[in-house]
Amino acid sequence: MLDAEIHDIVLKKLSVHFAAFSGLIRAVDGVDAVFSKGHITGILGESGCGKSVLGLGILGLLPSYARVGGEILYGDTNMLKADPRWLRIFRGRGIGLIPQNPSESLNSARRIGAHLDEAMLNLSGSGRERKARAEALLRSFGFEEPSRIMRAYPFELSGGMQQRVLCAIGVACSPQWVLADEPTKGLDFDLRGQVCDTLLSLRQHGVGGMLVITHDLALAENVCDTVAIMYGGEILETGRETIRNPRHPYTKDFLEALPKNGMRPIPGMPPEIGDKTAGCKYAPRCKYRKNCCDYEKPPSVETEGSTVRCFLYA
């Protein structure tokens, strides 16, 4: 059974590879990380850097053909080798998912009440109790008429309302952790503000830790306590001040693509599918490249509150 104590999520040499005609796709490549309880951790990076695959790995939702190596530890349990029954309870009670794209994540042919009821099937209690809990949840996420919302179909709600419904579904089983996958993708400025407030309010719902997968820098800056930067399936930098005070050359270049910083795209292309670089994956695009970057993996170095994988700080 899932124990009541909230634990850190620890990744040890986690790798997720997919076999393809064009070669082995190294979506996640030897990631070591500790996501601490009580913190909101943002995982940031370009499209295709492996952040969503990492999230699916933590949820135990990777397809059967994925080649997974390393460990994902929750307390003493290695989630990659856990009993499927334990995992079924863990998803929902251990970790709740807030998926990306609210309009596509909700079934447009089913009412909101049916979505919430389905999310709570894992809990004990009668249908009437589940309905009362669903209404209370919706009220706590700012819906003034929860019974009307329960009867509504997803297309009758605005994007912000749908996002709040997904948050309610994500915490319906009172999970210890929440994983939010691109919660602001495609949303406008006003709705992004609402999503930030909603994510911050999850702490009041007893959520012990949160992982926010995003490429929205404003969201990461406003919501996250710690930010991890991913590139080519690896975490290159982690820290509390990563966005305000970037250390790794990739993080600096990534931030220069913001309109306020001159809208300068990163030169070159991200690593190709099946890339087997022995050294730093960012080396071909890096302006501080040294000879050793091509054939040696940079070590993790602690510097001014950040952990950086770069020879510049070694």
Add this chain to the structure above:
Amino acid sequence: MLEAVGISKTFRSGWGTRPYKALEDVSLHVGGGEILGLMGPSGCGKSTLARILLRLLPCDQGEVLYGNENISKLKGRGLLPFRREVQLISQRPESFFNPSIKLGDSLVEPLRIFGIYEKASSQELLLHSLEQVKLNAQLLDRYPHQVSGGEIQRLSLCRALLLQPKVLVLDEPTSMLDISVQAQILNILKEIQKDRRLSYLFISHDRDVVRWMCDRVVLMRNGRMEI
């Protein structure tokens, strides 16, 4: 160049449902060689206005002028020059490509539709457009699912450019992309606009992007223009 005058649009979804007023007396004007930004929150009617401007949707009141011609009244073949000169770049370019056709064939399809496809000259034009959007010709042998989000958006821009348009309606072209790819595409769009003296109607909800990209900005809220 492209002008909307007093456009109103109401959607009716059937008996017993209240009609929804999407646009009310909306007017705007995109000048020659100008980048006009259209900003507003989700659901304020920006995309509906874009579709009416492109004659993909009829309006209830008002008219769309292109040059000095009232486009709202044109039909059939009379619309063809307008269809060629005013092109749409959408938020979800992948839905504009047939998943079972190679990208190279998809790109020249509009030339065939307009009856202006000639093998040698069209290939040359295609390679020139690909160069402008900074893509490699090797992509032409791939299928839409084999390219990234940024690449497919640049391919949709390449396809629009093949028809030598004068106006591009860009409906949130980078809202689904990360900031590095966004910067790459917006820089390309600016270069092409300068090079070809195109007019852009640039629809977005990102203030910083609109400020960086546009010469002039108009705001919409609840189906009306804000002053």
